[in-house]
Amino acid sequence: MSQTTSDRARAARHVEPIKPPKKGKNSVVGFYQTAIGKKYVMAISGIMLLGFVFFHMIGNLKIYLGEDDFNHYAEFLRELLVPIVPRTVVLWLMRGGLVIAFVAHIHSAYTLTVINKKARPVGYQSPRDYQVADYAARTMRYTGIIVGLYLIYHLMQLTWGVGGTEFERGDAYANVVHGLENVPIALVYIVANIALGIHIFHGAWSMFQSLGLNNPRFNSWRKYFAIAFSAIITIGNVSIPIAVMTGIAK
Amino acid sequence: MKLTLKVWRQAGPQDKGQFETHQLDDISDEMSFLEMLDVLNERLNQQGVEEIAFDHDCREGICGTCSLMINGQPHGPQRGTATCQLHMRKFNDGDTIVIEPWRAKAFPIIRDLVVNRSAFDRIIEAGGYITAPTGSPQDANEILVPKEAADAAMDAAACIGCGACVAACPNGAAQLFTSAKLGHLNLLPQGQPERLKRTEAMVDVMEQYFGSCTNYGECESACPKSISIDFIAQMNRDFASSKLRNRRLQGQR
Incomplete structure (x- = not known):
C-alpha cells in the first residue's frame, strides 16, 4: 500500500517527456526536427505531388483524343524546353523533384506516426468513436500505403515495362490500352485511384491548416476546394480504365 | 432513473x-x-x-x-x-x-479517474505570459485594441486547460490548448514584442510531451469552450516565422 502511495506521489509530481528538449536551431534542419516543421514538409511535398497528380491526369485525358495526340503528348514531355536544354533533361529534373517530394512526404508521415504512438502508449479501454474526423482523415495512413504500392506497380507496368503486360517503349497509347484491357488490372487501377482521391481530399484541406493559411475570408472555401480537386482527379483518373474496358479507347 | x-x-x-x-x-x-x-x-x-x-x-x-x-x-x-x-x-x-x-x-x-495534467503547466511556464512591469494600472484606453482582435483573443482565452483536446485527439496532441494560450496573447498588442519567442518556446515544450496534429478536428468538438482549430493554424504560422525568420536573431550571430 505504501508502495502505491509513493507511486501516486511521484505520478503527481513528475511527467515523463516523450522526447528531450531541443537545442535552439533556427535552420531548416532544426525546423524539420520539430513536429510542426514536419507538417510543413508534409504539406509542401503534398502540394508538389498534388500538382503532379493534376497535370498527370490532364495529360492522360489525351487518351480521348486518340492515339496520335496521346503519343505526341508523351513525346512532348521528353522534349520540354528543347533546344534550350538537351532532350529529356527537364523530364528527369521533374522526376528528381518528385522522388524528393515522395521521400519527404513518406519520411515525415512515418516519423510523425512514431511520435503520435509514443504520445498515447496505453489507449482507451472502452470503445470510442470519432466525433467529427471524416473517413478520409482517419484512413490517411492506409490510403497512402495503397497509393504507394500502386505507384510502384504503375511504374513497373507503364514506365519500365516489367508489369507483365504487353509493353513497347515509345508507344504509350498501346501500352495503356494493353495494360488496362485486363479486367483485374483495370480494377486495381480503379480501386487505387479512389484511394488516391480519398487521400488527397483530406490532404488538400489539411495542407492549408498545416501551413497556417487560415483566414475567415477564405476558410469556407478550403473544404470546397478539397472536394472539387479530389473529385476532378478521381473522376478523370477512374474514367481511363473504364474507357479502355468499355472500348471507348482501343 | x-x-x-x-x-x-x-x-x-x-x-x-x-x-x-x-x-x-x-x-x-x-x-x-x-x-x-x-x-x-x-x-x-x-x-x-x-x-x-x-x-x-x-x-x-x-x-x-x-x-x-x-x-x-x-x-x-x-x-x-x-x-x-x-x-x-x-x-x-x-x-x-x-x-x-x-x-x-x-x-x-x-489514481482511478485522476490524471496529472502538469505538462500543461510546463507549456505555460515556457511563455504563456507577457513580460511587463507591474505597478499602478495605466489608463484603460492607452493601448488601442481592435474589436475583432479583442473578440478573437477572448475566444482563445476561454480555454480552461482541462485537457479534453488531448484526451480527444487520436494522437494525444495538445495543439488546441497550446494554440489557444498563444492566441490570446499573440492577437493583442501587449503580446507582440514576445510573439515569436513565446510561440517557439511553448511549442518546443509542447512537443516534448505531446503528439502531433493530423487535422482531425476532434479536439474542437470535445472542447468545453468550443475553441476553434483556427488558432492551431495561427500557431503553425507563427512557429514557422520564429524558426525561419526570427527577428530577434536577424543581423546577429
Whole structure:
C-alpha cells in the first residue's frame, strides 16, 4: 500500500517527456526536427505531388483524343524546353523533384506516426468513436500505403515495362490500352485511384491548416476546394480504365 | 432513473486497473454528472469501500479541473460544456455509462479517474505570459485594441486547460490548448514584442510531451469552450516565422 502511495506521489509530481528538449536551431534542419516543421514538409511535398497528380491526369485525358495526340503528348514531355536544354533533361529534373517530394512526404508521415504512438502508449479501454474526423482523415495512413504500392506497380507496368503486360517503349497509347484491357488490372487501377482521391481530399484541406493559411475570408472555401480537386482527379483518373474496358479507347 | 456505471478503478500509477460495475437506481435527472458520482461515493463510503477518486473543483465550468471520458467522449455527449455542467437528463433510464480517465503519456494516471495534467503547466511556464512591469494600472484606453482582435483573443482565452483536446485527439496532441494560450496573447498588442519567442518556446515544450496534429478536428468538438482549430493554424504560422525568420536573431550571430 505504501508502495502505491509513493507511486501516486511521484505520478503527481513528475511527467515523463516523450522526447528531450531541443537545442535552439533556427535552420531548416532544426525546423524539420520539430513536429510542426514536419507538417510543413508534409504539406509542401503534398502540394508538389498534388500538382503532379493534376497535370498527370490532364495529360492522360489525351487518351480521348486518340492515339496520335496521346503519343505526341508523351513525346512532348521528353522534349520540354528543347533546344534550350538537351532532350529529356527537364523530364528527369521533374522526376528528381518528385522522388524528393515522395521521400519527404513518406519520411515525415512515418516519423510523425512514431511520435503520435509514443504520445498515447496505453489507449482507451472502452470503445470510442470519432466525433467529427471524416473517413478520409482517419484512413490517411492506409490510403497512402495503397497509393504507394500502386505507384510502384504503375511504374513497373507503364514506365519500365516489367508489369507483365504487353509493353513497347515509345508507344504509350498501346501500352495503356494493353495494360488496362485486363479486367483485374483495370480494377486495381480503379480501386487505387479512389484511394488516391480519398487521400488527397483530406490532404488538400489539411495542407492549408498545416501551413497556417487560415483566414475567415477564405476558410469556407478550403473544404470546397478539397472536394472539387479530389473529385476532378478521381473522376478523370477512374474514367481511363473504364474507357479502355468499355472500348471507348482501343 | 436506473443506471449501470462502468468506472475505471486503478489504485496507483503502476497498477493495472480495471472497470468496476455499479448499479444505481435512485438518480434524479436533475443531478449533475458529478453529483451522481457523489451519490455513488457516499454509498461506497457507507459500505466501507474505497471511494472513486475523480477531479473536480468549481463545478460551474470555469476552472478546468473536472475531466472524465464519458461513453468515449471527453466531458460526455453534450457539446461545449465541461463534465460538471453535464446533467443526468442527457441520459436515459437504464443506460450503461462507461467512465474512464483521460489517456496520454503526458497525463499519467495518479489514481482511478485522476490524471496529472502538469505538462500543461510546463507549456505555460515556457511563455504563456507577457513580460511587463507591474505597478499602478495605466489608463484603460492607452493601448488601442481592435474589436475583432479583442473578440478573437477572448475566444482563445476561454480555454480552461482541462485537457479534453488531448484526451480527444487520436494522437494525444495538445495543439488546441497550446494554440489557444498563444492566441490570446499573440492577437493583442501587449503580446507582440514576445510573439515569436513565446510561440517557439511553448511549442518546443509542447512537443516534448505531446503528439502531433493530423487535422482531425476532434479536439474542437470535445472542447468545453468550443475553441476553434483556427488558432492551431495561427500557431503553425507563427512557429514557422520564429524558426525561419526570427527577428530577434536577424543581423546577429
